[in-house]
Amino acid sequence: MEKDLRSVLKKQILVGDGAMGTFLYQQGFPVGISYEELNITNPSVIADVHRQYYEAGARVIETNTFTATREKLSKFGLESEVEAINRAGVRIAREAVGQDAFVVGAVGSIRGGKKKNVLPSIIEEDFRQQVTALIEEGVDGILLETFFDVEEMMIALKLIRKMSDLPVISQFAVEEAGRTTDGFDMVQAFRMVLDEGADIVGFNCRSGPNRMLRSLESVSELEGTPFSVFPNAGIPDYVDGKYMYAATPEYFADNALKFARLGARIIGGCCGTTPAHISAMSKALSAAEAQSLEAVPQVQPERxxxxxxxNFPKPSPIEITKLEAPSLLEQVKxxxxxxxxxxxxxxxxxxxxxxxxxxxxxxxxxxxxxxxxxxxxxxxxxxxxxxxxxxxxxxxxxxxxxxxxxxxxxxxxxxxxxxxxxxxxxxxxxxxxxxxxxxxxxxxxxxxxxxxxxxxxxxxxxxxxxxxxxxxxxxxxxxxxxxxxxxxxxxxxxxxxxxxxxxxxxxxxxxxxxxxxxxxxxxxxxxxxxxxxxxxxxxxxxxxxxxxxxxxxxxxxxxxxxxxxxxxxxxxxxxxxxxxxxxxxxxxxxxxxxxxxxxxxxxxxxxxxxxxxxxxxxxxxxxxxxxxxxx
Incomplete structure (x- = not known):
């Protein structure tokens, strides 16, 4: 099997995996622990999640290392375990899935959308420590995900390009096809990171399929650019002390075809998604590819x-008066x-x-x-x-x-x-x-x-x-x-x-x-x-x-x-x-x-x-x- 991600994406769409953190949460692992620490304390649990996504059809598998940087792990007293956790994350993923899957090292934002929290020099050093472990353990690519500003993405990209020629996927988390937190629209942001060496650009987290379709539409002028999309399973609801996500696998399957028509080459899921969501998308995309995606009706997302x-007319001028009325309680009776x-x-x-x-x-x-x-x-x-x-x-x-x-x-x-x-x-x-x-x-x-x-x-x-x-x-x-x-x-x-x-x-x-x-x-x-x-x-x-x-x-x-x-x-x-x-x-x-x-x-x-x-x-x-x- 060809193991160059760039070459494969020119020929076919790949299905990515789904959520790790929220899936573990649904299985009973509490909020407030380091899910990445499970790489060394309970590796069989992580391996099982990878295996479920692979069996569901995912062929881009993310390592369980999203927050495995010194800054993030220090909250749990694990700052000395950065290398061990990242290396273990790669090994677990590699051993859990087949040879036809690409194992990409997941690297998450350190700032996490906060404007003022960590200096660029500290961010660069933390990324260097994490990415070194991922590369040395043999990942097939690096996935930079849930980044909110261009500056932090560029720090990570420049560093990786000095260290390796591995494929890099750069994904931003944005609201409503908007801008990065440092003020760039998404066309500007994508052009900057592509110029810096990113191979694939896209979106993950923050929104469900509907808004992510609009996000993809907003960058349609970047024709020919390979995109990736990993939407959430809708907006979470807090019910009886637990976060719940409403979007169904069938809904994700329908939208996977729309993502493909808009140029997405890697399609997976983020918060709230499960192996069932990935399986539904994989089947839908496989069926569409069998009859050529050109035959799939194109549905443009609505703005x-x-x-x-x-053409509702403006109301006639109304005399402005102070409010004097009974309460709604009296009125509704x-x-x-x-x-x-x-x-x-x-x-x-x-x-x-x-x-x-x-x-x-x-x-x-x-x-x-x-x-x-x-x-x-x-x-x-x-x-x-x-x-x-x-x-x-x-x-x-x-x-x-x-x-x-x-x-x-x-x-x-x-x-x-x-x-x-x-x-x-x-x-x-x-x-x-x-x-x-x-x-x-x-x-x-x-x-x-x-x-x-x-x-x-x-x-x-x-x-x-x-x-x-x-x-x-x-x-x-x-x-x-x-x-x-x-x-x-x-x-x-x-x-x-x-x-x-x-x-x-x-x-x-x-x-x-x-x-x-x-x-x-x-x-x-x-x-x-x-x-x-x-x-x-x-x-x-x-x-x-x-x-x-x-x-x-x-x-x-x-x-x-x-x-x-x-x-x-x-x-x-x-x-x-x-x-x-x-x-x-x-x-x-x-x-x-x-x-x-x-x-x-x-x-x-x-x-x-x-x-x-x-x-x-x-x-x-x-x-x-x-x-x-x-x-």
């Missing part, structure tokens, strides 16, 4: 983040009540956010709700936007507060500021871990759980600070809690919800629901609770949007019927079907619940305006004539 809100979510912008331009908020006000929404850096992606402060809505536009803001970003001091300070501004409706959420967002080097605080933050907010309503000291006033927060009904055992999820109500939650907001039967089940399992529930409805924008939400976003599950109806739809056709499906779901919601929570996709507020007006139409709101439907 959904750039979706524009059609009297009539159907609509809350609409608008995402704070990721940049400094708030024009579209304000435009959308005014359009929703004109449609008669009862509150506009804003997430708190959802999915751990940095957005404009929802507290600043809440002030603008409340004091400048006369719109009730409902603000999410995540446990992730603020310690006890910051959380109480944050809430005291809301009290001063008269903003009294909040939703307490745990918040997605920072390491899965756009600034993975950031800390996740989690001083409080979602249960504890609910209790602490209600404590402020008693005029008592988090410290137990008396305050000079009592707050009057109306506190909401989140509920995910898209689970296998709904009764168990309701038991968790009951604990939130016991902690003091005044109302509940659910994740989006896409099944009318589930809406009925939610009613039956929660009707004993004495708090209102707002059922989440998120209109779909396209078939690609539907597939992404179902396979990669935690807490969202689409029915087979909805997936089939949205399949292949794009543009106006996709949005029209998304609105139609949402209307059908709303027909069921209003029979059982007064609370409706609409989520705006990609700032397409015209969709949630139409759905808000539809609610007023079917519920025969007395003042509906103020909010006429636009045909």
């Amino acid at each position: 959904t983040e750039k979706f524009e809100a059609g 009297q009539r159907h009540t609509v809350i609409v979510e608008l995402d704070p912008p990721k940049d400094l331009n708030i024009d579209k956010f304000i435009e959308g908020s005014l359009a929703l006000k004109a449609a008669g929404v009862d509150a506009v709700t804003m997430a708190d850096n959802s999915l751990a992606v940095t957005r404009m402060s929802n507290s600043a936007l809440a002030y603008l809505l409340h004091d400048k536009l006369g719109i009730r803001p409902l603000v999410h507060i995540a446990c992730r970003d603020r310690n006890l001091i910051g959380t109480q300070s944050h809430l005291m500021g809301f009290h001063a501004m008269g903003i009294d409706h909040v939703l307490a959420v745990t918040g997605d871990p920072a390491k899965f967002g756009d600034l993975p080097g950031a800390s996740s605080v989690y001083d409080l759980t979602s249960f504890e933050i609910i209790r602490m907010i209600k404590q402020l309503n008693e005029g008592v600070a988090f410290s137990g000291k008396p305050l000079k006033q009592k707050a009057n927060f109306v506190v909401g809690a989140a509920f995910n009904p898209n689970v296998k055992y709904l009764e168990k999820a309701v038991q968790r919800l009951e604990r939130k109500v016991e902690a003091g939650a005044d109302y509940i907001m659910t994740q989006p629901v896409y099944d009318a039967r589930l809406i009925e089940q939610i009613y039956e399992t929660t009707k004993h609770l004495n708090v209102p529930i707002f059922i989440g409805i998120a209109p779909l924008a396209s078939g690609g949007n539907a597939e992404y939400l179902h396979n990669e976003v935690p807490g969202i599950q689409l029915s087979d019927e909805v997936l089939n109806r949205m399949k292949g739809l794009k543009g106006e056709e996709g949005r029209a079907m998304g609105i139609q499906i949402a209307k059908e779901l709303l027909d069921t919601v209003v029979q059982y619940f007064n609370g409706i929570y609409l989520m705006t996709p990609f700032m397409a507020y015209d969709m949630t305006v139409k759905l808000t007006k539809y609610v007023w139409e079917i519920t025969k709101r007395p003042d509906f004539h103020l909010y006429p439907l636009t045909k």
Whole structure:
């Protein structure tokens, strides 16, 4: 067999392996240990993982050495074991797989996305120590993976090219086909590392197949460049104390063909993937190669983040008044009540956010709700936007507060500021871990759980600070809690919800629901609770949007019927079907619940305006004539 990776990739696509760390975690090995130390303490476990991936069809096998540098191992007191761990990693992989597999030495970023942590001279010396051991033990190539900035990648590449002519794969971890943390777009970054001697460039970690397709599309001008892709199995969800990944092997198989059409020559998996994912991709690619990839229909990934809100007209000027309205709790007892979510912008331009908020006000929404850096992606402060809505536009803001970003001091300070501004409706959420967002080097605080933050907010309503000291006033927060009904055992999820109500939650907001039967089940399992529930409805924008939400976003599950109806739809056709499906779901919601929570996709507020007006139409709101439907 030919053992030159460069030559083989000119003739065929190779399947890479999947995750090591998260796979070991799923098998019961705890977070907080060095998985690389297992190379010398429990080599049979590592060998078994390599063997499973090889048997699944992987022919590019990574050594279990991702964090086996002096800097990373020092956290476990293993800095003197760098050479032993790396050499053992190569031997284990080599002995576990067949001669037709390429064993590549895995070298991970030392900085890990943090701007200021390790000097370049220390990085170079640490890489030198690791790479020397890998090369001397006989790897077939070096894989530089999960690098966030060009500077660190260049340090590693320059060093390797002085030491060896082995093939080098250079993979960056980026968000949403964006830029490296030192400011280079991906075309610039790839050109720089290719000029420095990288043989293959690509992406791994940080995102699932959907966004990685967009990442590949963003570098399409580098035609003829061999790419590698190792996506995560979607966005992890934290369920019952464990991280879970939703993307299925079948979903990975479908996307493997799309990766191939976009120029990927090595296709594997990163966090959350298993031998089942690799097997599904290997079979799909083998079948496609048998009939030539040219016969596989090309599906271009959609640039959904750039979706524009059609030709929806700007709302007429509205007189600005201070907000004077009963609380949502009082309102939802009297009539159907609509809350609409608008995402704070990721940049400094708030024009579209304000435009959308005014359009929703004109449609008669009862509150506009804003997430708190959802999915751990940095957005404009929802507290600043809440002030603008409340004091400048006369719109009730409902603000999410995540446990992730603020310690006890910051959380109480944050809430005291809301009290001063008269903003009294909040939703307490745990918040997605920072390491899965756009600034993975950031800390996740989690001083409080979602249960504890609910209790602490209600404590402020008693005029008592988090410290137990008396305050000079009592707050009057109306506190909401989140509920995910898209689970296998709904009764168990309701038991968790009951604990939130016991902690003091005044109302509940659910994740989006896409099944009318589930809406009925939610009613039956929660009707004993004495708090209102707002059922989440998120209109779909396209078939690609539907597939992404179902396979990669935690807490969202689409029915087979909805997936089939949205399949292949794009543009106006996709949005029209998304609105139609949402209307059908709303027909069921209003029979059982007064609370409706609409989520705006990609700032397409015209969709949630139409759905808000539809609610007023079917519920025969007395003042509906103020909010006429636009045909």
